[in-house]
Amino acid sequence: MKKKGLISTCIILAVAIFMAVYTGISFNKKRNFVEDVVTEGSAVTRTEKLSTYNKYLANTFGDVDIYVLEGEEPGGSALILGGTHANEPAGHMAAVIILEQFKPTKGTVYVIPDICKSGLSHNDPLEGTPQYLHFATKEGNTRTFHFGSRASNPIDQWPDPDTYLHTSGDWEPLHLAEGANTTQTLSGSEVRNQNRCYPGIADGTLTERVSYAVTNMIKTLKIDMVVDLHESSPEYAVNNAIVAHERAMEIAGMSAAITLDAEQGIKIKVEPSPVNLRGLTHRELGDYTDTFALLCEVGNPSQGRFRGFTDEELAITGKDPCYKVASEIHEGKLLYVDYSSGDFPLSLRVARHITTVAALIENMGYDYPDKEILIDNVPDYQEMVEADDIGLWLR
Ligand SMILES: [Zn+2]
The missing domain is CATH 1.20.5 (Single alpha-helices involved in coiled-coils or other helix-helix interfaces)
Incomplete structure (x- = not known):
């Protein structure tokens, strides 16, 4: 015995x-694992380190590259953030394609495709998500990218507190709405949520340091517009939407109604940024800097609660039998995306992001001619949707 x-x-x-x-x-x-961003043949004129804007970020895992795409003619400036939530691949991949494809002739576009690099470096426990996504390029090369977690890696900051008290640190608000709070108590794990840590704290947690660097970068370089690219579950109401700070509402409204809907038939809602939902890019960057702060959401079936087996195929094809069932019951009211086709592919989600970014930049130029940015080589929406293969737009 x-x-x-x-x-x-x-x-x-x-x-x-x-x-x-x-x-x-x-x-x-x-x-x-280091992703291979290809700048050869792109319009990237130089790169900077994010720690340029926060010395406490130097020699940390969060000190990522800023890709700078400068047009020959001076003009406005825009910052595109991808990978804030690393389990939302369309935001990450759209930023990579923007930096590899956009060719500004006037003004400057800054791109950070992996703003929460820590989140890209691990997966959410018990979610069963894939670790990587693979794409074949036109030339036949395989490009590999992370599928990560919603939050920063506990290796970088641990343990989480019981509750997270979000504060704005030493920042002085410039555009705070009347009666708005500047602090908010959130659940403890939100301390590792990049999009709850703005405007950031210089020597705070890694996530707060990254946010601080972004806020300081926008202030230092006087960046005119910031667009933060996300995805959300199909059953989440803020979906296929632009969330805009009140100062950016007009640009968002014109982009959605005219450039996207009337001109291209792309339906995108516009949502106002809630005044007391603290820590988010569209709120804090709009309150603490002069930038037009915007956030874009598309529906991601590999992220939602209704989803079935979650693998690389689901993340790329967006084809899920469970979501199909969800779209067919209760008159489709369970979902906030049109899932009648039975899929919502990454190619469509990335195309929506890229086209929305181009529309927002274009409309900023109409409203503020001194902030005009002109861009060549913007991938065509219909072409991207029909090809259904974002590898064709990767170098
Ligand atoms: Zn997100």
């Missing part, structure tokens, strides 16, 4: 050691 117990213990121990080594290797590989 004693011997039998010893054998069982040894087997369990061996399995536990195997699991720890196997998952440890996998975790370590993902943590250190």
Whole structure:
């Protein structure tokens, strides 16, 4: 009996050691995997380090590259943020394609495709999501990108507090709405949510340091517009939408009604940024800097609660039988995206983001000619949707 117990213990121990080594290797590989952003042949004129705008970010995992695309003629400026939530691949991939394809002839476009690099470096526990996404380029190369977590990696900041008290640190508000709060208590895990940590704290947690650098970058360079690219579950109401700070509402409204809907038949809602929902780009960057702060959402079936088996195929094709069922019951009112076709592919989601960014930049130029940015080589919406393969727009 004693011997039998010893054998069982040894087997369990061996399995536990195997699991720890196997998952440890996998975790370590993902943590250190570097995505290959291709600037050759692109309009990227130079790169900067994000730590330029926060010295406390230097030599940390969050010190990412800022890709600068400068037109020959001076004009306005825009900052595109991808990867804020690393389990929302359309935001990340749209930013990569923007930096590899957009060719500004006037003004400057700054792109940070991996603003929450820490979030890209791991996956959410118990979600069963893929670790990577792969795409074949026109030339036949395979490009590999992270599918990550909604939050920063606990390796970078741990443990989470019971509750997270969001504050605006030392920042002085410039455009605070009357009666608005500047603090908010959130659940503890939100301390690792990049989009709850703006305007940021210089020597705070890694997530707060990154946010501080972005706010300081916008202030220092007087960047005219910031667009933060996200995705949301199909059952979440803020979906296929532009969320706009009150000072950016007109640009968002004209972009959605004229440039996107009337001219191209793309339906995108405009949502006002809630005044007391603190820590988010569209709120804090609009309150604490002079930039026009906007956030874009598209529906992502690989993120929602109704989804079935979650693998790379679901993240790319957006084809999920469970969402199809959800779209067919209760007169389709369970979902906020049109899922009647049974899919909502990454190609469509990325195309919507890219076209929305181009529309917002274009409309800023109409309203404020001194902030005009002109861009060549914007990928065509219909072409992207019909091709259904974003690899064709990767270098
Ligand atoms: Zn998000």
